[in-house]
Each structure stands twice: as C-alpha cells, then as structure tokens.
Amino acid sequence: MEAIVEELGESEALRLIGQAQVGRIGFTGRYGPVVLPVNYKVIDAGIVFRVEMYATLGEDLRTGIPGAEYRVAFEVDELLPPTQSGWMVMIQGTAHHVDDEAGRAELLQAGVGQWAAVENALFMRITPVHVAGRRISRG
Amino acid sequence: MEAIVEELGESEALRLIGQAQVGRIGFTGRYGPVVLPVNYKVIDAGIVFRVEMYATLGEDLRTGIPGAEYRVAFEVDELLPPTQSGWMVMIQGTAHHVDDEAGRAELLQAGVGQWAAVENALFMRITPVHVAGRRISRG
Numbered sequence: 001m002e003a004i005v006e007e008l009g010e011s012e013a014l015r016l017i018g019q020a021q022v023g024r025i026g027f028t029g030r031y032g033p034v035v036l037p038v039n040y041k042v043i044d045a046g047i048v049f050r051v052e053m054y055a056t057l058g059e060d061l062r063t064g065i066p067g068a069e070y071r072v073a074f075e076v077d078e079l080l081p082p083t084q085s086g087w088m089v090m091i092q093g094t095a096h097h098v099d100d101e102a103g104r105a106e107l108l109q110a111g112v113g114q115w116a117a118v119e120n121a122l123f124m125r126i127t128p129v130h131v132a133g134r135r136i137s138r139g
Numbered sequence: 140m141e142a143i144v145e146e147l148g149e150s151e152a153l154r155l156i157g158q159a160q161v162g163r164i165g166f167t168g169r170y171g172p173v174v175l176p177v178n179y180k181v182i183d184a185g186i187v188f189r190v191e192m193y194a195t196l197g198e199d200l201r202t203g204i205p206g207a208e209y210r211v212a213f214e215v216d217e218l219l220p221p222t223q224s225g226w227m228v229m230i231q232g233t234a235h236h237v238d239d240e241a242g243r244a245e246l247l248q249a250g251v252g253q254w255a256a257v258e259n260a261l262f263m264r265i266t267p268v269h270v271a272g273r274r275i276s277r278g
Binding site (some may be wrong): 003005021022025026027028031032033034035036037039071072073074075079081084085088090093101114115116130138 | 160170220267
C-alpha cells in the first residue's frame with residue numbers, strides 16, 4: 001500500500017515522546033559524530049536522563065564550564081518494519097548537566113535512572129529549541 | 140536484578156546489526172547535530188540505505204563533490220524497557236553516496252528501499268571505521 005507521510009506538529013511530537021522511554025542522543029564528540037541510546041523522561045518540557053560521568057557521553061557533554069551548554073539532537077521513534085509504518089520525532093536543542101542539589105534531588109525523586117546504575121552519574125537536561133516529526137501510515 | 144554490562148566485540152556487533160532493519164544516522168548538519176532513523180541493509184560490510192535527495196539528510200550529506208565523504212555515526216539497538224535489557228551498537232565511519240550506475244543497480248537489486256519511496260532517491264553507503272557495542276542483561 002502507498003505510504004502516507006504526515007508532518008507532526010510540535011504538540012503532537014512532544015506528546016509522542018512523552019509516552020516512550022528510550023531515545024537516542026546525537027552530538028559532535030571529540031572523535032566525530034556520536035549517537036547513543038538513553039533511557040529518558042520528559043519533565044518540565046525538558047528531556048532528562050542520567051549518564052556515566054566517565055563514559056564517552058558524560059565526558060563529551062561535560063565541558064568543565066558550570067552552566068555551559070552543548071548542542072545536541074535527540075531522536076525518538078516507533079517504527080514497525082512489518083507494516084513499514086510508525087512515527088519519528090527529532091528535537092534539536094541544548095544539553096547541560098543538572099548540578100545543583102535541588103535539581104538533582106527533583107530528578108532522583110522523579111525516578112530518572114539508568115538501566116545499569118553507576119555511582120557518580122550525571123543528570124543531563126535537554127532544552128528543546130526545534131521539534132520536528134513525521135508519521136508514516138499505509139492508506 | 141543487578142545489571143550485567145558486557146562490551147561486544149566487533150564481529151558480534153556486526154552480526155547483530157545484520158539482523159536488524161532500522162538504525163539511526165547521526166551527523167553534524169548545517170544547523171547542528173542531526174539524528175534520523177533509516178531503513179538499512181548490510182551489504183559488503185557497508186551500511187546501505189536510501190534517502191530523499193532534497194530532504195535534510197540528502198541535502199546535508201550531498202557535498203556536491205563527487206566521491207566526497209562525510210563523517211557519520213550509525214546506531215542500532217534493541218532495548219527492552221520491561222526488562223531493562225538489550226544491546227546497542229554504534230559505528231563511526233564515513234558516508235558517501237553511491238552514484239555510479241553499477242553500484243546503484245546492485246543496491247536496487249538487493250532491495251535497498253525506503254518506506255516512503257520517492258523519485259530521485261540517493262543511495263548512501265557508510266563504511267565502518269570504528270565499531271563498538273554493549274549488551275545489558277540481568278543476572
């Protein structure tokens with residue numbers, strides 16, 4: 001069947017990512033582009049997740065400058081090969097680590113975690129600047 | 140249960156991506172980092188897929204210089220939220236478009252396609268340079 005491609009509005013795109021759990025963060029690392037999966041939550045219109053401080057993601061996204069921001073892309077999709085249908089959302093925005101005690105406590109309380117928990121994990125927040133998405137369905 | 144994190148060797152990582160169908164390509168676009176899902180195949184140790192020539196991905200990855208290469212990341216995962224287990228593989232490598240007739244014919248023949256087919260689609264090939272992966276299981 002013919003594919004029907006529909007652009008998603010921002011509110012629909014944000015609603016969809018609010019219902020999923022795993023997304024992929026992309027950024028330009030020290031050795032070129034990087035894409036890594038993260039287990040995230042949407043809190044206060046931001047994408048929040050934890051990363052290992054000394055793994056690639058934590059190292060690259062820590063600039064050492066308090067409050068510094070890093071440009072990232074964040075992608076979530078639900079694509080079903082058997083029917084060649086589904087949706088994808090990509091956010092472009094800025095990432096920074098949550099390093100104040102109140103902010104960390106709020107995210108801990110909200111259950112923002114990692115599958116393989118480690119000590120000294122960093123909390124990161126992505127603030128969306130540009131949101132786009134598409135749905136592919138079959139007529 | 141405690142998470143067991145295991146690094147994957149290159150051959151195991153390539154075997155796993157050979158069995159999946161949807162991956163995400165990441166690169167530095169004109170407006171910052173980009174992550175987009177693609178329907179791919181592994182052919183001759185390369186990741187091949189089609190993109191719309193005039194969409195973001197096609198535009199950004201076309202340099203206009205014949206044979207030119209573009210640094211990209213390519214990520215595939217199978218992560219299961221209910222059990223917080225699964226695997227992920229990230230390839231860093233170079234992407235270029237397949238613009239010779241013999242190469243295009245080979246990929247068409249191999250059934251490399253897009254879910255929403257368009258005319259004038261570009262065939263792209265990623266040549267892996269660095270391959271890494273992890274498996275998370277529960278003890």
